[in-house]
Amino acid sequence: MTATPVTDAYTPTDRTVPTRSAKRAHYDRETVHSILDQAYVCHLGFIRDGAPVVLPTLFGRVGDALYIHGSTGSRPLLAAGKADPGLAVCVTVTHVDGLVLARSAFHHSINYRSVVVHGTAYQVTDEEECRMALDALVDHVVPGRSADSRPANAKELAATAVIRLDLTEVSAKIRTGGPNDDAEDMDLPHWAGVVPVAPVYGAPEPAADLAPGIATPGYLAAL
């Protein structure tokens, strides 16, 4: 008996097929997961009192599930707990890779990689899944870190709400390469090209009250 193979791409929907630049859209899991996993922060969109709200927040990924956590008193987590069935959300992750300078103002752009997830977030009530999600959140910021920190205790777990958003309606969008100037602009005297941008880590700064003898861990060098 063979296991049903997991398809390696998400199915496009009306919401995940862009109205423009459709060639920049990607649906394969590898691309989507890679963009998500390189980010620390997502932008969580939800509706409160009839108006959109977008908040930056940490997230973790386990397979095809995104996890977001917060105080049980935070607005979206309260709403996800109260909402039946769940809370309609949109989660977006964006990396800026370069500034694209064209001869024409019109064709200025940026090189970027983004993922947009549409769906319904549900509050996680199973304690095992909560603990796994919290580990995933810590390991998303620094891979390997959850094993080198004190896990949440009962009081902390009780104060923390976790919501899950399954990756089903999801797409990536990627722009790469140089400017796309019009043919008639090629002789203009303006410089054109790309200025690359990337996040860079500085040297780890130990806490002022770090006990002597605790060395900087090796997994920080891997950043």
Add this chain to the structure above:
Amino acid sequence: MTATPVTDAYTPTDRTVPTRSAKRAHYDRETVHSILDQAYVCHLGFIRDGAPVVLPTLFGRVGDALYIHGSTGSRPLLAAGKADPGLAVCVTVTHVDGLVLARSAFHHSINYRSVVVHGTAYQVTDEEECRMALDALVDHVVPGRSADSRPANAKELAATAVIRLDLTEVSAKIRTGGPNDDAEDMDLPHWAGVVPVAPVYGAPEPAADLAPGIATPGYLAAL
């Protein structure tokens, strides 16, 4: 006759006073504008067919107005043009400044600066304001660049929609410093501290078809 002085802070509202970590909230114009102006990309939230949508997009700022542009065929810009009166939006900008590693998983965090703007976006119909907004968008990506590129022509202006969101209901949120571990965790053997993160520019890469003799402009060195 003396001009009425512009107040130097935005007035907090129910939506801009956080339910938690209220001491991290800031309302002064200088802080808010500085966070906005260091970003290339904002996350624009709006409601489509009853569900939240969050899209990354470029933006510009002129005084207390944010401008966002796009194809006249793009979904939010179409919606802002059709909506009467305007389109309810939330625009969020986030900088990640550091990864905060605490002894406990619970106190892991990031250092960040973010701005959240709530309001109604209106389509800009005045051609002069459109041109000014497009210059601001280009100069937001690279200060000084709009004067060194071909301005939009009539055809491009006709294909571009610009929306304006006034900065009235707006707040910044800032976290700085090291981990806030609990007293009983201070003797745990885990490293604690901050790993700084910052965007870094690479050397400008001229377009493959850049005419010979066009030097890299000085304003790129200022990045």
